[in-house]
Amino acid sequence: MKHLLFSLGSLFLASTVNAYTPEFIYKPASALELSLPNQKVTGTHRDRFVKPYEVQRLTKNIYWISVANYNVTAVVGNKSVMLIDAPHGTGKNLLQAIKSFTDKPLSTIVYSHAHADHVGDSHVIAKQLAPKQLNILSSTEVKNALETHKVTLPLKVTHTFDNTLKFEGHTIQVHDNFNGHTPDNTVFILEEHGRKVIHAIDLVHPDQLEFRSFSNVEDAIAYKNDIDTLMALDWDVMVTGHSNLGYKADVQFVQDYIIDVQNFIRQGLEKTDFSKHFKGESPFTWYAGYTNEIIDFAHKKMAEKYRKGREEEFDIVAYSHVRVMFWAMFARAL
């Protein structure tokens, strides 16, 4: 009887938990077995950092590869392999990882955005594969951003694409309407046998709070829009820039977190009196006192809701989340 009551209690709890905490299944990464819906990879950040690589098969020909907490998507085509991204410092391990699931050669690297930490090892890979030439693909926006920002570590883009990318039997949707992390950030949806894999970098990082300033977001309001767009798109499993495999529930967590940051900032704006800070001669002092009071208030409210159980990471990143969002909202009077 005691056992029955216990099970009923668990059932009740299960039905009342937040929509964004479904039952994830944690299993060791497998290059052979397809992942199940809501399956994530077991292990800590430390494990993921010290292992030479981890591979998880997502569909018959699409794989998640993780090296040193950087993730890429690998697509096996009719004759060769395509990688989406080639993070700095991962090149040799990525080539090893590919060998764990196919004998086909790597022919193509696609760049998701113009940050060298995600695409910088294309030159290392090219050196390993020489004299064979690699195709380097990106959107025109990424190609231009690499040139404008003088990012010279990654190999030069050899071909550009628009809203569809074709690779040896795969047709990949290209979404270029993501502008928060960087204006050129490109999101890809790959479909095989009814399963849709999304490759979305530096936006959502499952099983952790977001990195400092939401991964050094260039525009926090555009970033919020990106999260809404990610939520609205149709896909099943996400390859993220770092951390674990992602699902809609992980995106929803970030979406709710941002809504809370914004609401607490609005409450802070409402209750804070600028005239109280109008002391001394310098406008820097007036504004610092006023804006810090709002940011501190919102940060305190976020701590009440999100700090418990993840104190270490909250204390490192949460203040930056509030601050970056505050200034993006303040500038636009949102």
Ligand SMILES: [Zn+2]
């Ligand atoms: Zn980035």
